[in-house]
Amino acid sequence: MTRSQRNDGADPARRVMLRGIAGTCLAGLLGGPALAQGPAPRPGALVAFLDTLLPADDFGPAASALGIDAEILAYAPDGSDLHRLIALGSSWLDGLDARAFADLPAATQHDVLRYMEGADRAQVPGRFYAVLRQFAMELYHARADTTAGLPLNPAPQPEGYPPPWN
Amino acid sequence: MRADVVIVGSGAGGAASAWALTEAGLHVLLLEAGPQFVPARDYPLDTPDWERRRFPAPEGSRARILYGDLGRLDPADATLQGWNAADGRAPLPARRIASRTGYAHVLGVGGSTLHYVGEAHRLHPESFRLARDHGAGADWPLGYDELEPFYTEVEALIGVAGPQETGARWRASPYPQPAHPLSPAARRLVQAGARIGLPFDANARAALSRPHDGRPPCNYCGQCSRGCPLGDKGSADVTFLRRAEATGRLTLIPGRA
Numbered sequence: 001m002t003r004s005q006r007n008d009g010a011d012p013a014r015r016v017m018l019r020g021i022a023g024t025c026l027a028g029l030l031g032g033p034a035l036a037q038g039p040a041p042r043p044g045a046l047v048a049f050l051d052t053l054l055p056a057d058d059f060g061p062a063a064s065a066l067g068i069d070a071e072i073l074a075y076a077p078d079g080s081d082l083h084r085l086i087a088l089g090s091s092w093l094d095g096l097d098a099r100a101f102a103d104l105p106a107a108t109q110h111d112v113l114r115y116m117e118g119a120d121r122a123q124v125p126g127r128f129y130a131v132l133r134q135f136a137m138e139l140y141h142a143r144a145d146t147t148a149g150l151p152l153n154p155a156p157q158p159e160g161y162p163p164p165w166n
Numbered sequence: 167m168r169a170d171v172v173i174v175g176s177g178a179g180g181a182a183s184a185w186a187l188t189e190a191g192l193h194v195l196l197l198e199a200g201p202q203f204v205p206a207r208d209y210p211l212d213t214p215d216w217e218r219r220r221f222p223a224p225e226g227s228r229a230r231i232l233y234g235d236l237g238r239l240d241p242a243d244a245t246l247q248g249w250n251a252a253d254g255r256a257p258l259p260a261r262r263i264a265s266r267t268g269y270a271h272v273l274g275v276g277g278s279t280l281h282y283v284g285e286a287h288r289l290h291p292e293s294f295r296l297a298r299d300h301g302a303g304a305d306w307p308l309g310y311d312e313l314e315p316f317y318t319e320v321e322a323l324i325g326v327a328g329p330q331e332t333g334a335r336w337r338a339s340p341y342p343q344p345a346h347p348l349s350p351a352a353r354r355l356v357q358a359g360a361r362i363g364l365p366f367d368a369n370a371r372a373a374l375s376r377p378h379d380g381r382p383p384c385n386y387c388g389q390c391s392r393g394c395p396l397g398d399k400g401s402a403d404v405t406f407l408r409r410a411e412a413t414g415r416l417t418l419i420p421g422r423a
Contacts, residue, residue, distance in 0.1 A: 121252045121253070130252075138217050138218070141217075142215040142216075142217055142218050143214065143215070144214040147214070154214045155211060155213055155214060155216050156212075156216065156387035157211035157212040157216075157385075157389075157395055157396075158385075160384070160386050160387040161385070161386045161387065161388065162386055165347070165349055165350050
């Protein structure tokens, strides 16, 4: 799920609770006034979501430290499908609990993302996770300082990938 | 300046025409609305942020293109319906919408060959007679045997790499370049196909497997559609137009750079 898998021992009961919350919130979001009113992106939830995916570790800084949230929003002008998805997804995250998503314990944030990872991609949580994860990984690893400690060839040229291939 | 022929558009058709006409001794004026792309500047695939860029879009290189919808699939042809694991199948008869990503129109010297991936297949001989044989579409006014010498000529100029096996698309001479090696995944596919009697051949590609005409071979960066910085991909600018300019009889006027 994330670059740092540090939460494999999460409480199963908490997951069940989160799934219940997620289903309730999703039904409300898609069928209620939130969609008609067009919620705005919630920057705090977006930042917390991205930092849960890409936290600071031995290999690089957190996504927010590199401004990945702002880069993603730059791809999502008002009225675009991506803007709407970010708005719906971040609103869904903040609606899971009385506290904002950014204020939830890290373990709970991990559980939420784990739920989203397996959710239906035709619905907001699953679609938001899939699309935002793709954006975040691509933009994050486009920064040279995120791969400095990894044995990765960062660009396809000038060497290319000549055979033999195994 | 006096030209024998004026060609509007320097894509695959215009470029090939310019090459043929200049080789025949005519002076050609080639007008292109888009800019001249500079591979070393416009296709930077050697920087860490390369994935953030798709094919470049300098000023004047994008036309206003309207994509029509792709119609509705007849429920009787439901077996032809596309699907994927994430989204499943769209309900029939859903209107199919063209993607706005991926292949798109390029205004520039070389046209859309600048970002095509270099597929270089010949038309199947039976496809020239679809109306006669299958009652669909329209027949071509010529047959495969009449077109074959011209396929051979341009494949040699471009440097098409293809397999020895020809199948129904018979050839007067082998591909000018050996086929590209199969990837590990393709090798597995070939092995699996052989077990069930389904043969696979290497793809015919307009990308060099050997040096040709002052161009280097492909180094398999896998980013053909982002523009080829090496010039091994047989886009019209490095093949037909370069040859036409070498005759001294081509005047090319591109749009804004």
